[in-house]
Amino acid sequence: MSTFHGGSIVARMADTITVRSPYDDSIIGVVPVSTPEDVDRAVVAAAAALRDHPLPLWKRAEILDMAARRLGERLEEFATIIAKEAAKPIKTARAEAQRAVGTFQFAAAEARKLSGEMVPLDALSAGEGKLGFTLRVPIGVVGAIAPFNFPLNLVVHKVAPAIAAGCPVVLKPASQTPFSSITLAQMLIDECGLPEDYLHVVIGSGGTIGNAIVDHPGVALITFTGSPPVGWGIRARAPRKKVGLELGNNAPVIIEPSGDWKAAAAKIKVGGFSHAGQSCISTQRIYVHHTIAGAFTAELVAAVEQLVVGPPLDEATDVSALIAKSETERVSEWIAEARAGGATIATGGTVDDHGVLVPTVITGATADMKVCRLEVFGPVVTITAYDDVDEAMAMANDSEYGLQAAIFTSDIATALRAVHVLDYGGVLVNEVPTWRADQQPYGGVRDSGNTREGPAYSVREMTEIRMVVISG
Numbered sequence: 001m002s003t004f005h006g007g008s009i010v011a012r013m014a015d016t017i018t019v020r021s022p023y024d025d026s027i028i029g030v031v032p033v034s035t036p037e038d039v040d041r042a043v044v045a046a047a048a049a050l051r052d053h054p055l056p057l058w059k060r061a062e063i064l065d066m067a068a069r070r071l072g073e074r075l076e077e078f079a080t081i082i083a084k085e086a087a088k089p090i091k092t093a094r095a096e097a098q099r100a101v102g103t104f105q106f107a108a109a110e111a112r113k114l115s116g117e118m119v120p121l122d123a124l125s126a127g128e129g130k131l132g133f134t135l136r137v138p139i140g141v142v143g144a145i146a147p148f149n150f151p152l153n154l155v156v157h158k159v160a161p162a163i164a165a166g167c168p169v170v171l172k173p174a175s176q177t178p179f180s181s182i183t184l185a186q187m188l189i190d191e192c193g194l195p196e197d198y199l200h201v202v203i204g205s206g207g208t209i210g211n212a213i214v215d216h217p218g219v220a221l222i223t224f225t226g227s228p229p230v231g232w233g234i235r236a237r238a239p240r241k242k243v244g245l246e247l248g249n250n251a252p253v254i255i256e257p258s259g260d261w262k263a264a265a266a267k268i269k270v271g272g273f274s275h276a277g278q279s280c281i282s283t284q285r286i287y288v289h290h291t292i293a294g295a296f297t298a299e300l301v302a303a304v305e306q307l308v309v310g311p312p313l314d315e316a317t318d319v320s321a322l323i324a325k326s327e328t329e330r331v332s333e334w335i336a337e338a339r340a341g342g343a344t345i346a347t348g349g350t351v352d353d354h355g356v357l358v359p360t361v362i363t364g365a366t367a368d369m370k371v372c373r374l375e376v377f378g379p380v381v382t383i384t385a386y387d388d389v390d391e392a393m394a395m396a397n398d399s400e401y402g403l404q405a406a407i408f409t410s411d412i413a414t415a416l417r418a419v420h421v422l423d424y425g426g427v428l429v430n431e432v433p434t435w436r437a438d439q440q441p442y443g444g445v446r447d448s449g450n451t452r453e454g455p456a457y458s459v460r461e462m463t464e465i466r467m468v469v470i471s472g
């Protein structure tokens with residue numbers, strides 16, 4: 001076996017990846033590794049499919065509708081795959097699969113209304129007697145590179161808009177999480193009517209297979225979700241391609257005394273620790289007004305200590321292992337650095353008997369510490385007390401990242417000021433920065449990226465405007 005290619009798995013077992021559980025190291029499965037030649041074959045076949053068999057809008061919508069239906073029917077199967085390969089707690093994995101159903105539905109809606117616009121050519125004397133309008137045509141072959149942390153829904157955020165836009169896709173999932181993508185591709189082709197060659201899954205390392213996609217002249221657009229260094233490296237490597245980047249963050253939330261800080265603590269219990277903090281918008285930096293800092297910290301610590309740490313397939317588990325042991329070591333080192341620098345570990349900071357990092361709350365961390373300055377991508381939040389809200393907003397903005405930020409306040413003037421002052425791709429009021437709807441424009445500023453994802457916005461990126469002029 002080798003690459004999942006055009007609806008079939010082509011035989012070639014020269015090289016394989018053994019995917020192991022991040023929780024207990026048990027073998028989940030073995031996947032064949034693609035070669036750069038496989039990528040070339042996939043891109044050439046995808047380009048031919050677009051040229052020879054363009055998909056009409058009704059067909060795109062029908063495929064996407066069917067995908068939403070079949071995914072809904074196979075939800076438990078997909079959730080189990082996610083839980084196993086990403087060590088995502090099963091109840092969180094179910095929520096991801098359910099969101100992916102919605103992402104397909106929103107993409108189907110976009111396919112049905114995809115259109116251009118009239119251009120009033122006779123507004124210029126030279127255009128008198130001419131009819132002008134635009135079409136939205138597929139941009140070409142889409143190269144999609146996805147991360148491990150939402151191995152289904154973030155892949156659907158690339159594949160579903162591409163189908164709506166009429167574009168074939170060559171998809172590289174993260175090496176740790178290939179099975180969600182392979183199963184999805186099989187479902188789309190075998191059960192939903194997506195023509196073979198409209199979706200190719202290629203497996204292998206970012207350096208080899210990712211770069212083969214990025215470098216291929218037949219790929220028109222790269223849609224990448226992952227870490228900032230890799231993303232901006234791709235941007236620099238492919239200056240003539242359209243490159244959409246969805247990258248990291250160290251999401252801040254401000255909690256004002258007028259805000260419902262108990263509700264904030266309850267939401268952060270989820271938003272800071274879901275999938276062990278391995279979400280690009282995981283709540284990380286908490287700024288609390290000094291008058292409520294003590295009470296809020298006690299409330300949050302008590303809530304976090306209720307989180308159940310355990311195996312991903314256990315129904316009770318809230319927090320499981322990070323994606324790799326090296327990640328557990330890295331985050332543990334960052335916690336140790338904060339402790340050595342004078343911060344207090346209010347709870348957690350240890351690794352349990354199964355090697356899982358226990359949910360951690362840090363107080364008194366300073367802005368220069370890694371747990372504040374960088375993206376932790378682990379089950380860690382920091383709490384910093386502030387005196388006035390301007391200072392809090394300045395601290396929230398003091399970041400290389402800019403994906404989503406939030407504030408809890410019941411004062412409308414403060415809320416309105418925050419949505420203008422907080423320099424982020426998304427600002428949430430009375431909600432954690434971890435909240436996202438799949439139809440919203442989602443993306444960041446600064447190091448966090450250069451685009452907005454969400455079916456309506458991605459379809460625009462994945463189509464070109466073609467101007468049509470008809471002379472009478």
Ligand code: NAP
Pocket residue numbers: 145146147148149150154172173174175176204205206207209210211214225226227228230231233234246247248249279280281375377403443448449
């Ligand atoms: P990553 O290491 O950057 O990997 C992402 C993808 O890129 C994987 O498929 C990876 O392949 C591939 N890759 C690695 N090096 C490459 C290269 N030189 N050229 C081309 N592709 C390459 O990120 P991750 O650890 O999987 O994901 C975590 C990061 O993603 C975090 O920073 C998180 O904030 C970010 N993220 C952002 C969003 C968003 O929407 N803004 C959503 C989720 C995650 P391999 O797996 O084979 O290494």
